[in-house]
Amino acid sequence: MTNSTTASKQSTAAPTTARELKKGSLATLRGLTPFLLPYKRQFVMAAIALVVAACATLAIPAAFKQMIDLGFGGNGAKSIKHVDLVFLALFAVATVLALATAARFYTVSWLGERVTADIRSAVYKHVVTQSPEFFETTQTGEVLSRITTDTTLIQAVVGTSISMALRNVLLFLGGLVMLFVTSPKLSAIIIGLLILTVLPIVMFGRRVRKLSRDSQDRIADASAMAGEILNAMPTVQAFTHEHIESSRFGGSVEGAFQTAMRRIRARALLTMIAIVLVFGTIVFVLWLGAHAVLSGDMTGGDLGQFILYASIVAGAIGALSEVMGEAQRAAGATERLLELMSVKSSIQSPAAPLALPPRAANGAALSLHDVTFSYPSRPETSALGHLSLEIKPGETVAVVGPSGAGKTTLFQLFLRFYDPQSGSIKLDGVDITQLDLHTLRDAIGIVPQDTVIFSADAMENIRYGRAGASDEEVIQAAKLAAAHEFIERLPQGYKSFLGERGVRLSGGQRQRIAIARALLKNPPLLLLDEATSALDAESERLVQKALEAAMVGRTTVIIAHRLATVQRADRIIVMEDGKIVETGTHSSLVALGGIYANLAALQFHNVHVEH
């Protein structure tokens, strides 16, 4: 148990350092194999298209040579016929090249998109099963950027780089062989010169690419900043920070511009140098070749063929160096994704889960035995200490206590979002670690302290409680939760869009949506975390009635601040500093004269003031 917690912590912390590396060893790309294996057929097809296209490319210079030597250097009618034939052959080669290239592009791009989609889904599927601990140590923004940016890098590699690499290796080797076949002496010279010219260009090119990545990062920074500010516009304007914010953004954009200019200057220089060097080499070798032709050492066709092969070889070297850089970045991305995939949630369903025994008609039984717990992020302070509690089926237990006492933590443990360091929690007599997570959580309905409203209409937001519920059942639950009236009054009633880009609900309205959700789920154990805290007096009366109706026939644990709610409970538990300090009914606790009596006195006093 403790082992698995530390293990998962290490693996969630590691990616942050890997991120800074940016580049990874190419060997990590092998980690992609499980995602590539299902598509063997497509890989074979791509490989065939690739080889055919490379052969066609390599055949073109040879056809040129024929054309030049026999077409221009030959004699009379015979050569005219030959020219026709060679041109026809050249066109046929071009057609084969076109077909093979299109086929390669299609299959390889398909593979890239397919594999990326698979990886995205796999990562997401893995992430959504993680326990809250994972989300405390990993930022959601980080996960999102893995799913989008890192997978895009992999897409580039699978979708183009692999085929580019293979194609250029073929072209390089084939071109080299053909060069030496054409003219060994010139070949030796041109290879030497190409190494001298291409290498500096490649190295400089890398720097330019790094600069372009920098400028992309700057743009991303600026837009992240703008996003945050735009979401907080009312606050910005209330503090009259408009000018400060726009000059901050302006500065960020200016930074991006400066980075872009550095890249553009470097690029301009690179272009100039590349053209001068490459053309210089070609002109020089052509000059040597021209002399060779003049002295009869080689034919004009040989020279033409030679120049074409030389440009193929040079192009292949340039392309390969580019591909290497990309592959390394993708290897880094793969590493980060694989790390994410290897994080194991510390909360897992057992391999052989137990079934729940037949349940009492009036709800579930819940018991805690000597539970001690501290949050993984704060191991030194215990949120709950040696806590024992027995809740009978159908009982309503109110939990009261000052903020930070550990009330919400108790609910988190019931739902098994965390496991306690010691002690056990049992649902209907079965240790909850022995239950399938879904069995446990299906038995629990929770109205949390902060309600999450999804970007969907009101109907769907309530239906989140039970995916298969009919519209009538949803409306019934909304009526019980005193949410029906206000939903009906929304612009499109139950079809009104809620959430970020829809209708904004008040705190009390959100709570009633949450209550409707829990009622729709109809669980044997209901957990209410200050479910009525955000309600005004009128809707609280309505919701209170609804909750009382809902508590019938089930076990309820209710965290509450208001005495009106607490007084009706069968039993009241007073918590402080993660411990149960008092237990009893309202009257017995008032008679005790402890913490609860104090709280009660304060509240009754307030009630008098309000009236």
Ligand SMILES: Nc1ncnc2c1ncn2[C@@H]1O[C@H](COP(=O)(O)OP(=O)(O)O)[C@@H](O)[C@H]1O
């Ligand atoms: N996710 C968390 N990580 C670390 N500490 C937490 C976390 N949630 C709550 N705590 C701490 O645990 C203690 C109990 O919190 P909580 O159960 O939310 O209190 P209550 O609901 O009674 O107000 C508090 O000291 C709080 O700061």
Ligand SMILES: [Mg+2]
């Ligand atoms: Mg709380």
